[in-house]
Amino acid sequence: MAALFGARVRRLRIAAGLTQAELGGKAHVVSSRITQIERASGAKPTLELTRVLDVALGADDLLIDLWPYVYREAFPDWSRKFMECSARAVDIREYAAHVVPGLLQTQDYARALLRVGRTLGSEEQLEERLSLRMGRQERLGVPDRPELWVVLDESVLRRPVGGRAVMEEQLVRLLRTMTEPHITVQVLPFDQGEHEVMGGSLTVLTMPDGSEIAYTEGAHYGQLIEDPDEVRSFALTYDRLRAAALPPLMSLDMVRSVMEENHRGAKVPSRSERRRLAQEQLQQSGGRQLRGGGRRVPGRRSRP
Numbered sequence: 001m002a003a004l005f006g007a008r009v010r011r012l013r014i015a016a017g018l019t020q021a022e023l024g025g026k027a028h029v030v031s032s033r034i035t036q037i038e039r040a041s042g043a044k045p046t047l048e049l050t051r052v053l054d055v056a057l058g059a060d061d062l063l064i065d066l067w068p069y070v071y072r073e074a075f076p077d078w079s080r081k082f083m084e085c086s087a088r089a090v091d092i093r094e095y096a097a098h099v100v101p102g103l104l105q106t107q108d109y110a111r112a113l114l115r116v117g118r119t120l121g122s123e124e125q126l127e128e129r130l131s132l133r134m135g136r137q138e139r140l141g142v143p144d145r146p147e148l149w150v151v152l153d154e155s156v157l158r159r160p161v162g163g164r165a166v167m168e169e170q171l172v173r174l175l176r177t178m179t180e181p182h183i184t185v186q187v188l189p190f191d192q193g194e195h196e197v198m199g200g201s202l203t204v205l206t207m208p209d210g211s212e213i214a215y216t217e218g219a220h221y222g223q224l225i226e227d228p229d230e231v232r233s234f235a236l237t238y239d240r241l242r243a244a245a246l247p248p249l250m251s252l253d254m255v256r257s258v259m260e261e262n263h264r265g266a267k268v269p270s271r272s273e274r275r276r277l278a279q280e281q282l283q284q285s286g287g288r289q290l291r292g293g294g295r296r297v298p299g300r301r302s303r304p
Contacts, residue, residue: 001069002040008066010038012057026056044070044128046135047087048142082203082215082224083132087139089213091206095151095188095197095241099161100170102133103140103148104177104185109170110134112162140183149184151238151245157187157258171259178252186245187254195244196237204235247277 013023013034020038021031027049037045037053045053047067054063068084086092094101099113107130114129139145160167178185188195203215214225214234225231246254 001066002044005045005063005066005070006038006040008059008063009034009053009057012059012063013038016057018057023053023056027052044131046132046138048135048138082217082222083136085205085207085213085215085224086203087136088207089146089205090208091147091149093149093204093206093235093238093242095153095202095238096156097153097197097199097201098156098159100152100156100174101150103137104150104174105133105137106166106170106173107134108166109162112166140180145182147182149186149242151186151188151242152251154187154189154254157255168259171255174255175252175259178248178255184248185251186242186248187251188241188245189254192244195241197241202234202238202241204231204238243279250277 013020016023018026019031020034024031024034027034029049035041045067047064050063050067053059054061057063092103099105100109102110105113110133111126111130114126114133140148157171161170174185177183197216201217203217205213205215207213212228212231212235214231216223216225216234225234245251
C-alpha cells in the first residue's frame with residue numbers, strides 16, 4: 001500500500017507538471033522527502049503531510065482515503081480506527097492510567113514504549129509507529145487544533161519509562177505543555193483510591209458534528225464505543241475522574257515535585273477540597289455545565 005500511495009503521488013505530480021522539488025516546496029518538505037514517498041522508502045507520510053499533498057496535487061481526498069491503509073500493518077486493527085477519529089476530533093478528553101498520552105510524549109519516551117509492544121514485528125515497524133505518533137502531535141500546533149484535557153494517574157509521573165534521563169525530559173515536556181492555553185492537564189493522586197477506570201485508559205472524543213465517541217484501552221487491546229448511551233456513561237465517568245483529580249495548578253506543583261524527587265512537599269488537599277476546587281475551575285473554564293441529576297453536558301472553551 002505504501003508503494004501504491006507513492007505511485008499515486010508520482011502520477012498526480014507529473015499530471016500537475018511539478019518536479020519533486022516544486023512539490024516539496026508546496027508541501028514545505030525537502031525534495032528528498034517526496035522521493036522517499038514516491039519510492040515507498042524511508043518514513044511513511046504523516047496524516048498532516050498527506051493532507052497538504054492532497055491539496056497541492058488536487059487529489060480530491062484520494063490520498064487522504066489511502067493513508068490509513070499505508071499503516072495497516074504498523075498498527076493493530078483496534079487502534080487504527082481510533083487514530084482516524086482522533087485526527088478529526090475537535091475535543092479530546094483522556095485519562096491515562098499508566099503512561100503519558102501519545103499526543104504529549106517525547107520521541108525517546110515514545111520509542112521506549114513502542115519497543116516493548118507485543119504487536120511489534122520489526123525495527124522498521126517500530127520506526128513507522130514512532131513516525132506516525134510524532135506526526136499526530138502536529139495537530140496541537142495548527143489553528144484548528146483540538147481542545148485537549150488530560151487526567152494523568154500519579155503512577156504515570158513515577159514510572160521511569162526509558163530510564164531516568166528520558167523520564168526527566170518527558171516531565172519537562174509535560175511542564176511546558178501544562179502552560180498551553182488549549183491544553184489542560186490534571187493529576188489523579190494515589191490517595192484518591194479506587195475508581196471506575198483502574199483497569200486501563202479512557203478517551204472521549206467530540207467530533208465536528210457534536211457527536212461523541214469513547215475509547216478504552218489496555219496493554220494489548222482497545223475498544224471503540226459509539227453507542228450513544230454507552231458513550232454518555234463513559235463521559236460521566238470521565239467527569240468524575242477529573243473532578244477527583246488535583247486542579248491544574250496543583251497538578252503542576254506535583255509534576256515539579258516529582259522532578260525534584262521531593263513529592264512529599266507537594267500540597268495535596270483533601271478529597272472534599274479537591275472536589276470544591278475542581279468545580280470552581282470547571283465553571284471558570286466553561287468546560288462543562290451541570291444540568292438536572294448531576295449529569296454534565298459538553299461545552300466549548302473559547303479558542304485562543
